Amino acid sequence: MQFIYILFSEYLNWPKTRIHLEPDFLIPAEKVLFFNVALQELINKKPIQYIIGKSWFNGREHIVNPAVLIPRPETEELCNLIDLDNCQDRYREFAVLDIGTGTGCIAIDLKLKFPNVSVVAVDNSLKALATAKQNAKLNSTEITFIDLDILDSEMWKQVSKFDIIVANPPYILESEKGEMATKVTHYEPSSALFVPDADPLKFCRAIGSFASNHLNRSGKLYLEINERFGIETATLIKNFGFEEVKIVKDFFGKERFVKAKVGRLQSQF
Secondary structure, eight states, X not given: OHHHHHHHHHHHOOOHHHHHHOTTOOOOHHHHHHHHHHHHHHHXXXXXXXXXXXXEXXXXXXXXOTTXXXXXXXXXXXXXXXXXXXXXXXXXXXXXXXXXXXXXXXXXXXXXXXXXXXXXXXXXXXXXXXXXXXXXXHXXXXXXXXXXXXXXXXXXXXXXXXXXXXXXXXXXXXGGGGGSOHHHHTTXXXXXXXXXXXXXXXXXXXXXXXXXXXXXXXXXXXXXXXXXXXXXXXXXXXXXXXEEEEEEEOTTSOEEEEEEEOOTTGGGO
């Protein structure tokens, strides 16, 4: 029924209450094709967000397409964690980097929460960056977008230092594909989802190394992670010299985030 509410809202601008109040209403002929196409795509397991071309993140509309992941509630929790940790700095000027921005939802959310910060968002997909730029404009935010592959250390020189670095990198094991829904594996970009079983922390390792050299004194790192590798990820980040490394559970009690602060030795450089 939820899909019906979404389609009626999108194609007819109807609130859900009107659907129940006018059960005998005939959909106009010029709109029938839209509904038929959408219903067929739903049968084929295409995500409703891709069908209507939009999703919502912390209550704000974002454009989505197969070049970007559909924003998840866990990532909303990540942004809310950063907000909670740094609420005393809400109107201070500082710099934030969002690695692997996708739709731009993290960068946009943080820019709206902290209006005086400068936000840089990077991704190695030009199509994703184009979508993120559209979303920044849609949500009236000024963000700097850069084409950068975090796995390529030669590209790190394109950016300077930051006070907060946040990332929701690929972290699902290739072997976990079989456990996942068709609407994810057939439609969402695999490069933004999966890591090889032989090296599940490849992105966290690169991000940890990058962040250890690109955070200012007292800077903070935030990662969304695979709940299977909470301890391993935290240990990895500690080995880069970070302090106060903590694993944070999500709403479902899964070890979903790792956060850390620049260590005293790091801050000397």
